[in-house]
Amino acid sequence: MEEKKLEKNVIEDLIHQAFEAQAKAYVPYSQFAVGAALLARGGRIYQGCNIENASYTPTNCAERTAFFKAVSEGITEFDAIAIVGNKKFVPKGEGDYCPPCGVCRQVMREFCNPETFQIILAKSETEYRIYTLKELLPLGFGPEDLI
Ligand SMILES: O=c1ccn([C@H]2C[C@H](O)[C@@H](CO)O2)c(=O)[nH]1
Numbered sequence: 001m002e003e004k005k006l007e008k009n010v011i012e013d014l015i016h017q018a019f020e021a022q023a024k025a026y027v028p029y030s031q032f033a034v035g036a037a038l039l040a041r042g043g044r045i046y047q048g049c050n051i052e053n054a055s056y057t058p059t060n061c062a063e064r065t066a067f068f069k070a071v072s073e074g075i076t077e078f079d080a081i082a083i084v085g086n087k088k089f090v091p092k093g094e095g096d097y098c099p100p101c102g103v104c105r106q107v108m109r110e111f112c113n114p115e116t117f118q119i120i121l122a123k124s125e126t127e128y129r130i131y132t133l134k135e136l137l138p139l140g141f142g143p144e145d146l147i
């Protein structure tokens with residue numbers, strides 16, 4: 001299993017692309033706009049935004065949008081994801097960190113190594129925190145447990 005520390009320019013590119021995706025969030029009900037940028041093994045980046053629905057429950061999170069875009073193109077190995085999120089109209093730089101919901105953590109668990117997958121939560125392109133999937137989903141249930 002490939003394991004290497006993310007370079008600063010890669011982290012900042014992911015955060016930049018997460019903000020770019022956030023601008024496309026479809027959030028007429030919550031006004032809470034989320035953007036994600038998912039780094040696939042080999043370097044390709046998949047962007048995703050949250051997409052809400054008048055019936056509420058069909059809403060898809062930004063993280064899962066990014067994962068499902070990649071997986072639907074046959075890409076199933078990933079190294080990192082950057083996530084940004086805040087209420088619309090909050091002045092830039094004043095948002096808080098946006099941790100992924102439980103459902104998205106479980107989707108990450110399906111495709112990512114909990115020990116090495118890096119989850120970058122960002123407030124701005126220079127203000128961020130990095131966690132492993134294992135830190136955010138300890139004792140998770142994954143594909144290997146289904147025996
Ligand atoms: O990590 C998160 C948390 C929330 N949301 C979305 C779902 C919904 O559209 C809105 C409010 O929960 O934010 C995400 O996309 N990702």
Ligand SMILES: [Zn+2]
Binds near residue numbers: 061100101103104105
């Ligand atoms: Zn989610």
